[in-house]
Amino acid sequence: MNGLASGAAGLVAVLAPGMALADQPRDWQWRFQEAATPIMEQIEWFEVYTLWFIIPITLLVLALLAWCIIRFRASANPTPSRTSHNTVIEVIWTVGPVVVLLFLAIPSFQLLTAQYNPPEEPQLTLKATGNQWNWDYEYQIDDPLSFNSAMLPDADRASLGKEDRGVYPRLLAVDNEMVVPVNTTVRVLVTAADVLHAFAMPAFGVKTDAVPGRINEIWFNATKEGLYYGQCSELCGKDHAFMPIAIRVVNQAQYDTWLAAARSDLPGANRALMAAVDGNQKVADAAN
Numbered sequence: 001m002n003g004l005a006s007g008a009a010g011l012v013a014v015l016a017p018g019m020a021l022a023d024q025p026r027d028w029q030w031r032f033q034e035a036a037t038p039i040m041e042q043i044e045w046f047e048v049y050t051l052w053f054i055i056p057i058t059l060l061v062l063a064l065l066a067w068c069i070i071r072f073r074a075s076a077n078p079t080p081s082r083t084s085h086n087t088v089i090e091v092i093w094t095v096g097p098v099v100v101l102l103f104l105a106i107p108s109f110q111l112l113t114a115q116y117n118p119p120e121e122p123q124l125t126l127k128a129t130g131n132q133w134n135w136d137y138e139y140q141i142d143d144p145l146s147f148n149s150a151m152l153p154d155a156d157r158a159s160l161g162k163e164d165r166g167v168y169p170r171l172l173a174v175d176n177e178m179v180v181p182v183n184t185t186v187r188v189l190v191t192a193a194d195v196l197h198a199f200a201m202p203a204f205g206v207k208t209d210a211v212p213g214r215i216n217e218i219w220f221n222a223t224k225e226g227l228y229y230g231q232c233s234e235l236c237g238k239d240h241a242f243m244p245i246a247i248r249v250v251n252q253a254q255y256d257t258w259l260a261a262a263r264s265d266l267p268g269a270n271r272a273l274m275a276a277v278d279g280n281q282k283v284a285d286a287a288n
Contacts, residue, residue, distance in 0.1 A: 023203045024169055024229040033203040036224045036249070040205030042111050049107060053100055115205070118219045122187035124180060130190075130197030130210035130232065133239035137178050140189075145259065147266055149176045151242050160267075161274055172229040176270060177246040179262075181255040185221045198234035201245060209234060222249040225277075250277060 023033050035041045072080075129136040134150035152162060152173040160175060162168040180186050190199045190210045197210035204220040210232075222228075232243035250258070254276060261269035 023226060024172055033228075035205070036203040036222050036226070036228060037205055037220050038223065039115055039220065040203060042114060043205045046107055046111055050104060053104065057100070118185050118187070118221070120185055122185045122219055124184055125187040125189065126178065126180075127189045127191070127215075128178075128199050128210070130192040130194075130199065130236070130243075132194050132237050133232070133243040135199075135243070135245060136193075137176075139259070141259075143263060145263055147176050147262075149174045149178065149246065151175075151244050161271055167227065167278070169229070171242065172231070172244045172246070174244055174246040176266060177227065177248040179248045179250060179255060179258055179273065180222065181252045182222055182225050182249050184252075185219060187217060187219050190216045190218060195236050196234045197232045197236045197243070199230070199245065200233040201228060201230035201247060203228045204230075204247075207233060222247075225249050225251060248273070248277075 023036065025033070032040070032044055032047070035044055070076075125140040127136075127138040127140060129138075134148055136146065136148050139145040151171065152160070152168065152175050154170070156175065157163045157168070162173055188199065188206075190208050191214060192210035192212045194212060196212070198207060199210055199218070200207040201220070204222060206218045206220050208216045208218045210216070226249055228247045228249065230245040230247075232240060232245070234240075236243070250273065254273060258269050258273045261272065
């Protein structure tokens with residue numbers, strides 16, 4: 001155990017302290033989580049952009065309905081109009097929606113294209129396999145690294161140094177996070193081992209089905225260091241609600257050190273990384 005403690009302490013010394021920002025669902029949240037990738041920033045922009053069309057159209061339709069209800073009610077019009085055709089109105093309600101749809105379609109197609117076409121060749125490829133009810137991650141590098149990630153049991157919080165529920169919330173925290181470097185284009189190959197699952201990370205703007213026997217591909221480039229949470233988003237059985245996804249984004253030096261240590265001691269590498277990011281030496285010694 002002394003050797004393990006020394007190794008963990010050495011990792012903490014090498015890993016520079018970083019910013020530990022956790023993004024997760026908030027009580028009474030009605031907006032998106034804070035964007036952590038350029039794609040999510042585009043999604044947020046497009047949502048606001050569409051509201052400039054949706055809100056005026058909704059108010060216009062509401063006003064027209066109210067006007068028709070009041071102006072053409074039976075008591076005010078005992079003899080209803082027999083008008084059956086109005087060229088001007090028909091041209092307006094045909095051309096108007098076409099123009100609106102064009103203004104919506106062009107940026108939406110641009111966003112859809114960006115979501116499926118990374119601006120550069122991915123620098124890191126991972127495979128995420130959904131199981132009932134956890135995830136297997138495989139780093140497809142020269143010396144592959146594989147591990148399982150499952151929801152963190154409350155009984156294991158102390159041993160893993162994850163007692164802070166503000167950073168490691170109940171039902172979202174996991175035992176082993178996916179770790180990736182910041183400002184790096186990451187490709188994720190998503191599949192499933194048993195039934196349909198879905199890999200979703202709201203702050204990254206990514207979501208895709210995990211289908212047995214098929215591989216779907218997504219990508220992201222996180223521009224902010226921190227800890228981000230998502231969940232399986234496809235009904236997959238009785239514990240569907242207990243299948244979280246956690247991705248920790250760190251700087252390149254922290255990632256390289258974590259990766260080198262994780263091949264031989266994943267729990268120790270995780271504790272050392274947490275200690276460096278959170279600035280808490282006690283975490284590194286939690287299980288020693």
